[in-house]
Amino acid sequence: xxxxxxxxxxxxxxxxxxxxxxxxxxxxxxxxxxxxxxxxxxxxxxxxxxxxxxxxxxxxxxxxxxxxxxxxxxxxxxxxxxxxxxxxxxxxxxxxxxxxxxxxxxxxxxxxxxxxxxxxxxxxxxxxxxxxxxxxxxxxxxxxxxxxxxxxxxxxxxxxxxxxxxxxxxxxxxxxxxxxxxxxxxxxxxxxxxxxxxxxxxxxxxxxxxxxxxxxxxxxxxxxxxxxxxxxxxxxxxxxxxxxxxxxxxxxxxxxxxxxxxxxxxxxxxxxxxxxxxxxxxxxxxxxxxxxxxxxxxxxxxxxxxxxxxxxxxxxxxxxxxxxxxxxxxxxxxxxxxxxxxxxxxxxxxxxxxxxxxxxxxxxxxxxxxxxxxxxxxxxxxxxxxxxxxxxxxxxxxxxxxxxxxxxxxxxxxxxxxxxxxxxxxxxxxxxxxxxx
Numbered sequence: 001x002x003x004x005x006x007x008x009x010x011x012x013x014x015x016x017x018x019x020x021x022x023x024x025x026x027x028x029x030x031x032x033x034x035x036x037x038x039x040x041x042x043x044x045x046x047x048x049x050x051x052x053x054x055x056x057x058x059x060x061x062x063x064x065x066x067x068x069x070x071x072x073x074x075x076x077x078x079x080x081x082x083x084x085x086x087x088x089x090x091x092x093x094x095x096x097x098x099x100x101x102x103x104x105x106x107x108x109x110x111x112x113x114x115x116x117x118x119x120x121x122x123x124x125x126x127x128x129x130x131x132x133x134x135x136x137x138x139x140x141x142x143x144x145x146x147x148x149x150x151x152x153x154x155x156x157x158x159x160x161x162x163x164x165x166x167x168x169x170x171x172x173x174x175x176x177x178x179x180x181x182x183x184x185x186x187x188x189x190x191x192x193x194x195x196x197x198x199x200x201x202x203x204x205x206x207x208x209x210x211x212x213x214x215x216x217x218x219x220x221x222x223x224x225x226x227x228x229x230x231x232x233x234x235x236x237x238x239x240x241x242x243x244x245x246x247x248x249x250x251x252x253x254x255x256x257x258x259x260x261x262x263x264x265x266x267x268x269x270x271x272x273x274x275x276x277x278x279x280x281x282x283x284x285x286x287x288x289x290x291x292x293x294x295x296x297x298x299x300x301x302x303x304x305x306x307x308x309x310x311x312x313x314x315x316x317x318x319x320x321x322x323x324x325x326x327x328x329x330x331x332x333x334x335x336x337x338x339x340x341x342x343x344x345x346x347x348x349x350x351x352x353x354x355x356x357x358x359x360x361x362x363x364x365x366x367x368x369x370x371x372x373x374x375x376x377x378x379x380x381x382x383x384x385x386x387x388x389x390x391x392x393x394x395x396x397x398x399x400x401x402x403x404x405x406x407x408x409x410x411x412x413x414x415x416x417x418x419x420x421x422x423x424x425x426x427x428x429x430x431x432x433x434x435x436x437x
Contacts, residue, residue, distance in 0.1 A: 037235065037318065039287035040227070041220050047227045060137050060157065061231040064187025068159035068234050071098050072290075072319060077348035079324075080161075081360035084111040084132060086139025088361050093140070093158050094398045100136060101356040102186075104163035105201055107132055109362060120201035126168045126177060133162050133184035142409050149412055159187030161236070161354070166196040166210075167218050174218040178225035182233055190236035190293065190321075191218050193281065195248045202295035203327035207244040208268055211252045212284050215239075219288040236321055236354075237289035241277040243297050246270060254280060275303055279310030286315040291354055293321035299328045301346055308350040322352040326359045405433045 071078050075098070082103035083089040089100045105120040111132050112124035137157070144155035162181045167174035174191060181189050193215035194200065195208040209215075219237050226233035241258075247269040250256045258277050262270040271277070278294040285292055294307050304322065311318050324344065334340050344355050375383035391402045401407050405428060414426040428434055 037286065037288065037290040040223055041216075042224060047224065050224075050228045056229075058182055058185070058229050058231050060185030061182045061187065061229065061233060064157065064159040064185060065226075065232045065234055067157075068099060068161070068187045069232070071159070072234075072353050075353075077344065077353050077355055079344050079355045081357035081364075082106050083136065083361045084109075086135045088365070089136040089158070089160075090139050090143055091399075091401075093143075093156050094400065096398070098158060099187075099354075100158050100160045101358065102129060102132055102136070102160055102162045103358045103361075104129060104165045105359055106362050107163070120199075120204070122165050122168060122196060122199040126173075127180065129162055129164070130177075130180040130184040130186075133160055133181060133186045136160055137185040142412070145412050146406070146409055149415055160185065161188040161190065161234070161356070162186040164189045164191050164222070166192050166194040166199040167221075169196050170214075171217045171221040175221040175225050178222040178233070179229065182225060182229045182231050186233070188234035188236060188290075189222055190238055190291075191215070191222060192238040192240055192295075193218075193285075194240055194244070201327075202238075202240050202243070202323070203297070203325060205245070207240050208246040208248055209241060209244045209255075209271070210248050211250075212254050212281055213252050214248075215281070216285065216288055219285060223288065234290045235288070236291045236293060237282075237285035238293040238295060238321075239278050239281040239285065240295050241273050241281045242275050242294055242303075244271065244273045254284060275306050279307050282307060282311040283314045286311055286318050291319045291321045293323065295323060299324065299330060299333050299343065301343070301350075304347055304352065305350055308352070312351050318351070319353040320351045321354040321356075322347050324355055324357045326357060326363055403433055403437050405431055 068078075078098050080092065080097045080099045080101050082101050082105075083092055084103065084106035092100055104122075107128050108118040108120050108122075108124050110117065112118065112128040113131055114125055114128075116124065118124050137160070140155055140157045144157070147153070147155050162184075164174070164177050164181065168177055173196070178189050192199075192202070193209055193212070195210050198206065198208040200207045215237070219235060222233070222235050226235070246264065247255055247259065250259050250269050255271070258271045258273070260270045260272060264270065275294070275296075282292045282294055292311055296303055308320055311320065330340060334343065347355055372383060372387060375386070379386075388402070391399060395402060405411075410428045410431070414423075414428050417423060417426050
């Protein structure tokens with residue numbers, strides 16, 4: 001069990017300032033020290049026992065984790081948004097973004113293994129996100145092959161940060177999901193502290209938290225999967241304690257203080273969620289995760305500072321993550337254009353090193369297709385010609401999809417045809433793309 005205050009601490013002169021005094025009073029210094037986010041509740045011998053006799057190199061996951069850690073160490077913050085297929089992710093990279101966020105919400109809506117449209121409630125098959133990770137890396141690999149064939153230095157395999165939701169079960173499920181994400185080439189994984197069987201989008205009601213100690217077991221299981229694979233995968237812990245109203249059980253003293261004493265017909269414990277609860281859970285997870293994320297209900301720098309002061313007051317080097325969610329009405333919350341523009345810079349100053357718009361791929365794609373469909377309905381081929389002209393103008397900024405045959409690798413497979421003595425059936429040379437573009 002996690003007892004209240006056991007994992008909470010602050011360093012002299014660096015406690016929470018301007019926040020709830022009761023939270024500051026409960027923090028204290030623990031004996032000894034540990035590397036932030038690097039704690040393991042298992043022994044090296046156990047890792048070795050689980051590795052088997054054949055060493056498998058997980059090159060994409062290993063390189064991605066290394067790259068992501070280097071970005072975290074050298075940039076004020078990394079910002080990106082959700083992609084749910086390879087072509088979207090390729091455009092992220094070509095437009096200059098450093099990382100790819102793979103949102104479970106978007107996979108549920110549009111890219112799951114069942115080809116269904118689902119809400120974000122863990123209704124899709126557990127292999128769905130690993131499959132999309134694999135798809136994105138395959139798209140990166142094709143771009144890399146094309147670039148090298150044409151004399152370039154290769155394509156940037158941007159690190160993929162993958163949503164593991166609530167783990168689809170217990171610690172064993174969390175381990176297996178993390179293992180599969182690593183094998184697919186994910187650089188980082190994040191787990192939230194909800195009950196998997198009742199999991200909801202962080203901005204929906206009905207969320208049920210699991211005990212703090214159980215969430216730690218899931219984080220530890222993900223770390224174990226990374227250690228067995230020797231990939232140094234970045235582990236991100238998310239808490240939904242700010243807006244959750246239910247708890248699966250009150251086994252941990254840390255959680256008991258937020259229980260109201262009431263039970264639901266399903267047997268869940270009613271709780272008083274809030275930022276204080278989120279901060280306490282954030283502190284508890286800090287020893288086990290590289291980054292900590294508290295899902296919030298509004299985009300608020302004041303709340304962000306409260307959370308950052310609480311977690312980094314206890315763990316000064318702890319990196320944080322922030323969901324710049326499309327579930328927020330941004331202009332309503334932040335009317336000033338200048339403040340909107342500076343919002344992520346200000347978050348970066350508070351220690352939020354990874355910032356992302358979870359569902360921007362869904363919104364951007366749907367709006368772009370809707371807008372073109374409307375223009376096409378009204379103007380016929382003029383609409384596509386206008387789109388094409390925009391593509392032509394974007395080439396100076398790195399956009400390459402104008403030549404769509406090249407984009408998907410026709411030239412690369414022509415090179416294979418030539419290598420095996422079938423050059424007479426090469427496709428690109430006599431194409432309309434070669435003649436007109």
